[in-house]
Amino acid sequence: MSRLQVVSGKGGTGKTTVAAALALALAEEGKRTLLVEVEGRQGIAQLFETQALPYEERKIAVAPGGGEVYALAIDPELALLDYLQMFYKLGSAGRALRKLGAIDFATTIAPGVRDVLLTGKACEAVRRKDRGGRFVYDYVVMDAPPTGRITRFLNVNDEVAGLAKIGPIHNQAQAVMRVLKSPETAVHLVTLLEEMPVQETADGIAELRAARLPVGRVIVNMVRPQVLGAGDLELVGSVPRSAVARSLSSAGLGGARRGGHAERLVEPLLAQAEEYAERYALETEQRAVLAELGVPLHELPLLAEGMDLAGLYALARKLRGQGVS
Template identity: 55%
Template sequence: MGDWEGVRLHVVTGKGGTGKTTVASSLAIALASNRRRVLLVEVEERQGLAQLFDVAPLTYAEHRIATAPGGGEVHGLAIDVREAMHEYLDMFYRLGRAGRALDRVGFVEFATTIAPGLRDVLLTGKTYEAVKRTRENGEYVYDAVVLDAPPTGRITRFLDVTTSVSSLARVGPVHRQASSITAWLHSPRTAVHVVTLLEEMPVQETIDAIGELERVKIPVGAVIVNQVRRPHLAGQHRVAAQRGELDRDDVAAGLRAAALPDDAALVDQLCTEAAEHADRLDLEQDARKDLMRLDRPMYDLPHLPAGIDPTALYEFAETLSEQGAA
């Protein structure tokens, strides 16, 4: 599995708007190539995976949502807190239907409101169960699990379930479950990948999130730079554009060659846009230097002006594979 041999749980996070759901989906396809079986999990109740893969809304049941190159399969699961609580009560307390009866009096909402950490334990606990699940012959049901996790602003709190339940229980099933989850999340079998853009705020959130994850000793995976734009200026042309010194006659000649009007107003507009583009390239270059200081594997995904559809997910999966992600 490329750079992540031995990793079974891939957690994908990122600042809102960086495309973490797109990246998580593409990574799942990449990991599922060559007849592997991967589970893609979402926990934010947004049905983002269903929209991306153009399938029916996901439920609290695992269904195949895509095939991967070489005969692999990607299955999808949307974890619902209420269903996870029912399953938990039945698994650890054998309540069966009685557990669902509690929901009629608002037990689940009450419990997760007074103990917010419980919600995260339920979400990570269901993911943990899927990662560990085996067939009768002892083989894992899934070769890997990809978790489309909450944004960077709360990823450490979400994954650091021991802290989340410290005020809930010091003994009993809740504590034991949290301890098992914690052991897995802090082991080399987990990697947290952070999605970012080459912009100041996403890069700073990436740096902060990785620092927090390292502080609580949760393994950090790759930095995935999304929406990378191809530069249109290089060398002396880039310098000239920044200084406002582009040769206007050359710009006009280029317009005529493209069968476009070469009037002065359009030449002015293009020179202004060229200067802005050159400035942006400098900012992106500085942002990339900041990310490189993190000393993590880094993968790039291109900006697609036409938007994201299922075909784009497969293109991204191939790009990630070529860079060593799978």
């Protein structure tokens, strides 16, 4: 497994949930994972049912086997202050710049610099070692921007090339790219079994490959359970309504006489079966499209009871069971 796990996906696919479950899955057996948020939505705090994350690394969960999950919400302004202190030793002058609004101005007019700061903080955590020479974190999982922006977000070296040919920003961008384009990094895309997310996933993989960024896995989220077998699906639309009414009656759902309770259930039941068969056919088509992308595929179920902390741990177990950890 690569040590930097970047998770992207079309909006609405649950990429933050998958990133959090992946961090839990990787933290098994005493390992330590850092879960990084870069979009300022505090989605990680909501998932782990904790207070809003500050700009510091904080332990938010213990994984099975004693592993630990830390989290960090990166603030671009504070990251720039760190950067200014690191390279220019500005100290209180840097804080004065923030009060004047100069930092917000800089990160707004030069979004490439902002992305260098965000990715650079994650890459620094990947490389960081303790006094004994061991990595502080076994894995860093980044809840990254959506698929439509992920390649540009990660390809920071090209973004800042026109801004800084030499100097600290240029050197920082190159250091970041050495991590992002190495086997240390894997970019995973989260999708649903629907046409638009699957197409965006395919386009995202093509863009990542063109930029020579390492594509990891495709994780299909919120997969509905299969309730009808192949034989049953073939019968949908051809089963006599009278036979369905008799079956319902024999199951104790009312008499089969005309106008009885069982007969009133026939039409809604058959309509639901037809809707399921149509959706199943569409999902099968999308699975075939994903299979042609040439990357490992994993599936996570739709949790009928909704997403909570227990559900997050359940998804982590599913990922471990599929060999992601």
